[in-house]
Structures are given as C-alpha cells and as structure tokens.
Amino acid sequence: MPITRINIGPVHPSTHGVLRLVVDIDGDTVKNVEPHIGMLHRGVEKLVETRMYMQSPPYMEKLDYISPLSYDEAYVAAVEAALGVEVKERAQYVRLIQLELQRIASHLFFIGTLCNDLGQMFTTFMWAFEDRDKVLYLLQEATGSRMFYVNMRLGGVVRDLPPDFAEHALNFLDYLDKRLKEYESFIEKNPVFMERMKGVGVLSRADAIDLGVTGHVLRASGISYDVRKDKPYYVYEKLNFNVKTQQGGDNFARYKLRMEEIRESARLIRRALNTIPEGDALGMPIRLIGPSAKNKISMVSRELPRGEALMYLVADPQRPYRLSIRSPCFINLAALGHLTSDVRLADLFAIMGSLDLVVACVDR
Amino acid sequence: MKIDRENLQRKVAELKKAGYTYLVKITAVDYSTNVQAVYILRNIPKSEDVTIEIDLGNDDLWLPTLIDHYRAADWYEREMSEMFGIEIRGRVARRLLLEKWDGVDPPLRKNFQWNAPYKST
Structure with a gap:
C-alpha cells in the first residue's frame, strides 16, 4: 500500500x-511522525533578558500552566543561586509542601486526560478533575490564587501556610488514598485501557538514555534518576524521599509510575507537615538588583512534574543576561518519532498522552 | 571545561566511554564579542554533570554535530542553530521552532532588535 501523509493539528x-504532527501512514501503521512545534513560541528566554529579576516569575508560570508553581520555583532558585541567597528553613x-501538592494536581490531570485520550472513560476524567480541584483549593488557601500562584520570593515565600492548612491538607490526603484505590480498580480492570497501554510505546533503557528523555519517561524505563534524590534540594533528603521506577518502559509503566x-x-507532604519547624518563612521584598559581579553563571536543576528542568542563568547586576531553559517536554516530544514507529495510528495518541506534554513548555 | 570545537567530537567520545552517556542540554550564550556554546553531559549512575564550553568568536560560527553520539542532540542543535545562527556541520539542521519566521537576525543574539517595528520582507 502506498504511504499516505496526513496532517494532525495544530488544533486537535x-x-x-x-502542536502539529505530520504523520506518514501505511494503511493503519504509522511509519514516520514529524512534530512541527513553535506555534506557541513566545520567546520567554529573550523576554526575561529585558526584565528585572523578580519581574519574570509570572512569565515562568505560563511555561507550564498545569504546574505553574514548579517553574516559578525553579527560576527563583536559579536567581537565589546567582545571588547566594539562603532559603529559610521553614x-x-x-515550598516542598506546595511543590508536592502541585505535583499531585499535575499527575491527576495526567491520569484524567490520558483516559480521555484513550476515548473510553470520561468518568475518570471527571473524577481526576474533581480531585485536582481539591488540590487547587488547598493551594488557593496557601497562596491566595487558584491557577497562577507567584508565591516564591528570594529566600522564602510570599505567604506562609495559614493556621488550619495542615488539617485540611491531611484530610485531603486521607481522602486521596481511598480515591487512588478506586482509580486503580476502575482503570486497571478495564480491558480496553489495558489493551492500549500494556506493551504499547515501549522505550528500552538504552534508547531512553540515548534520546535524553527525562522525568517519568526515563524512570518508567527502569532508570533511577530523580533530581530530588540525585541532587537533593530543600529537605527532600531529610524526609527520606524514595525514587520510584518501573521496568516496563511502555505506556502502562508510565501511568503506573505516576500513580x-x-x-x-x-x-512527603504528610511528613513535612508533621515536622515543619516554627519560624519565619517570608522571603525578601522584591529587590530590583542582581549579583554584584557580571556574567555570574548559575545552573539549577529541578524535578518538575514532567521531568527535569535545568535553568542555566547568566546573571548581570541589573537583569538576567541570558536564561536558557532545559524544558522536560521539549526533549520528551523529540522522542515521539522513535516511540511511534510501526504502531497503529490509534495508538499514536495513547503514546502522546502517556508522555504528558504541555506544548507551552515545549515551545517556551 | 573549555575546549576547541575541533576537539569536541573526540572529547565527547572519550566522555561517553567514561560513562557520560546522557546529554542534558546544548545551549549557547552570546557574550557580544564572543558566542559561547555550552554542552552539559551527565553520568547517570554517579549523578555527575560535566559542562563543556566552546568559544566560537563572533564571525565564523559553526560547530560539528553530536548527533552520532547522542540522538538527543538532534533537536537541541536545531534549536541552537536557528536561535544563534550557528551552522551545524555534518548534518542537515532544518528549522524547528521558528519554521515560518522570516526575520533576518537570529533572535537570541544580543544585536537582535527585539522592540523594533515589524517589517515584512
């Protein structure tokens, strides 16, 4: 059968x-996929060069609208490293509690949209969004905002946790435990879901390293690398963080890993809430200055919900001279062509769903 | 470490043999008189990173490709190539992010007029 070229997106x-995909198919089999990106490119790296240091966190949050706080924190951490600012213990x-809550929200979003992509289970989508909303309420309680938080300041946060936050958060986590069991029994006993997840989109260990994939895609292929463990920041080490891995390397492994x-x-949140010290957590007021030296390079890695982000910041006294962002979605999308060779066309979206891309994060 | 671009492929092959099998990022910084390319490689089991810096000057901007060593280099090289106007030798570097953009200057270079009125070519 002759090769047919079809176009998917940019709005799909x-x-x-x-995101636009140009797909070559032979019958129902995908032969080649070429992602065309850049339609959401806003030139954030250039924009940052034209702003003072603490004017940029709101831009950073728009890089990944599913987990804005994580990007915000990664950028502020890079500025803190350039300025040599210590973060207060409380x-x-x-920050850890808020980042992990953000991670839960983002992963719930992933599970919901993945099931939606598989075309079968709108129920899971509604469930996951309902539970994600509960996390957003918690974050709203903590930061005052529902979607874009901008809660990081140099050396601390804008708002400390409110008095009854711990109780609300612990109640939610107890509820979530029960809920996750329901998800698993609902999703994993569904033959359609399992058929399209198990053994589909397999990424071997060697390929995962060679393609440079990151985050859950890397760990689902059996490689134990998590910035929270390997280059620990904040109190992750103290709270005894364990890296989760899966061996399968397929869609199911990526889903299971996120669970x-x-x-x-x-x-982690439970332990952090139980051991959080008293004291001051507020950061410095916004200062319109940077490091005293010119061209000071700081490199900061952070484990975002979607994988490792690396901020390569060349700092000047007035404003960032250059900020290079290693976006986790960018490199995971680059691996799509490899993952989808010789799969069924319908599985293309199952695989894309399991990569959990945010195109704003790809394009920057 | 700082090396010359002529030694890049040899050095990277050595590092890869020594366990630096994961490419974290390829990027560049325009220091006005000098464009510097930055390669970050990682040894995953030891969780060690190494940064390679290459000074390219201002006129003769080219780099050898690393696509034979790391497949991850593909998109990073394409991005760097169009954002900094660096020619990548040894491969076809098609455009990636700015496919339909008809501007002249590479946008992340310092002489790029980011606030100039748009002129259609």
Whole structure:
C-alpha cells in the first residue's frame, strides 16, 4: 500500500496545545511522525533578558500552566543561586509542601486526560478533575490564587501556610488514598485501557538514555534518576524521599509510575507537615538588583512534574543576561518519532498522552 | 571545561566511554564579542554533570554535530542553530521552532532588535 501523509493539528484535542504532527501512514501503521512545534513560541528566554529579576516569575508560570508553581520555583532558585541567597528553613518546608501538592494536581490531570485520550472513560476524567480541584483549593488557601500562584520570593515565600492548612491538607490526603484505590480498580480492570497501554510505546533503557528523555519517561524505563534524590534540594533528603521506577518502559509503566509518585508525594507532604519547624518563612521584598559581579553563571536543576528542568542563568547586576531553559517536554516530544514507529495510528495518541506534554513548555 | 570545537567530537567520545552517556542540554550564550556554546553531559549512575564550553568568536560560527553520539542532540542543535545562527556541520539542521519566521537576525543574539517595528520582507 502506498504511504499516505496526513496532517494532525495544530488544533486537535489530543495534542494538548497547538502542536502539529505530520504523520506518514501505511494503511493503519504509522511509519514516520514529524512534530512541527513553535506555534506557541513566545520567546520567554529573550523576554526575561529585558526584565528585572523578580519581574519574570509570572512569565515562568505560563511555561507550564498545569504546574505553574514548579517553574516559578525553579527560576527563583536559579536567581537565589546567582545571588547566594539562603532559603529559610521553614520556607524550605513550605515550598516542598506546595511543590508536592502541585505535583499531585499535575499527575491527576495526567491520569484524567490520558483516559480521555484513550476515548473510553470520561468518568475518570471527571473524577481526576474533581480531585485536582481539591488540590487547587488547598493551594488557593496557601497562596491566595487558584491557577497562577507567584508565591516564591528570594529566600522564602510570599505567604506562609495559614493556621488550619495542615488539617485540611491531611484530610485531603486521607481522602486521596481511598480515591487512588478506586482509580486503580476502575482503570486497571478495564480491558480496553489495558489493551492500549500494556506493551504499547515501549522505550528500552538504552534508547531512553540515548534520546535524553527525562522525568517519568526515563524512570518508567527502569532508570533511577530523580533530581530530588540525585541532587537533593530543600529537605527532600531529610524526609527520606524514595525514587520510584518501573521496568516496563511502555505506556502502562508510565501511568503506573505516576500513580506511585502521587503516593510518594502524599507521604512527603504528610511528613513535612508533621515536622515543619516554627519560624519565619517570608522571603525578601522584591529587590530590583542582581549579583554584584557580571556574567555570574548559575545552573539549577529541578524535578518538575514532567521531568527535569535545568535553568542555566547568566546573571548581570541589573537583569538576567541570558536564561536558557532545559524544558522536560521539549526533549520528551523529540522522542515521539522513535516511540511511534510501526504502531497503529490509534495508538499514536495513547503514546502522546502517556508522555504528558504541555506544548507551552515545549515551545517556551 | 573549555575546549576547541575541533576537539569536541573526540572529547565527547572519550566522555561517553567514561560513562557520560546522557546529554542534558546544548545551549549557547552570546557574550557580544564572543558566542559561547555550552554542552552539559551527565553520568547517570554517579549523578555527575560535566559542562563543556566552546568559544566560537563572533564571525565564523559553526560547530560539528553530536548527533552520532547522542540522538538527543538532534533537536537541541536545531534549536541552537536557528536561535544563534550557528551552522551545524555534518548534518542537515532544518528549522524547528521558528519554521515560518522570516526575520533576518537570529533572535537570541544580543544585536537582535527585539522592540523594533515589524517589517515584512
């Protein structure tokens, strides 16, 4: 049969943003996929060069609208490294709690949209969004905002946790434990889901390293690398963080890994809430200055919900001279061509869903 | 570490043999008189990173490709190539992010007029 070239996107419900795929198919078999990106490119790296240091966190949050706080924190951490600012002890706990809550929200979003991409289970989508909303309420309680938080300041946070936050958060985590069991029994006993997840989109260990994939895609291929463990920041080491891995390397392994990561995040939040020290967590007021030296390079890695982000910041006294962002979605999308060679066309979206892309994060 | 671009492929092959099998990022910084390319490689079991810096000057901007060593280099090289106007030798570097953009200057270079009125070519 002759090769047919079809165009998917740029506006398509399963591409999770403005992403265009040019797909060569032979009958129902995908022969080649070429992603065309850049339609959501806003030039954030250039924009940052034209702003003072603490004017940029709101831009950073728009890079990944599913987990804005994580990008915000990664950028502020890079600025802190350039300025040599220490983060207060209580603030480290507050940040960790908020980051892990953000991770839970993001992973719930992933599970919901993945099931939606598979075309079968709108129920899971509604469930996951309902539970994600509960996390957003918690974050709203903590930061005052529902979607874009901008809660990081140099050395601390804008708002400390409110007095009854711990109780609300612990109640939610107990509820979530029960809920995750329901998800698993609902999803994993569904033959359609399993058929399209098990053994589909397999990425071997060697390929995962060679393609440079990151985050859950890397760990689902059996490689234990998590910035929270390997280059620990804040109190992750103190709270005894465990890296979760899966051996399968397929769609199911990526889904299962995220389920486990939600549980691990919940465990971390519980421990952090129980051991959080008293004291001051507030950061410095916004200062319109930078480091005293010119061209000071700081490199900061952070484990975002979607994988490792690396901020390569060349800092000047007035404003960033250059900020290079290593986006986790960018490199995971680059691996799509490899993952989808010789799969069925319908599985293309199952695989894309399991990569959990945010196109804003790809394009920057 | 700082090396010359002529030695890049040899050095990377050595590092890869020594366990630096994961490419984290390829990027560049324009220091006005000098464009510097930055390669970050990682040894995953030891969780060690190494940064390679290459000074390219301002006129003769080219780099050898690393696509034979790391498949991850593909998109990073394409991005760097169009954002900094660096020619990547040894491969076809098609455009990636700015496919339809008809501007002249590479946008992340310092002489790029980011606030100039748009002129259609």
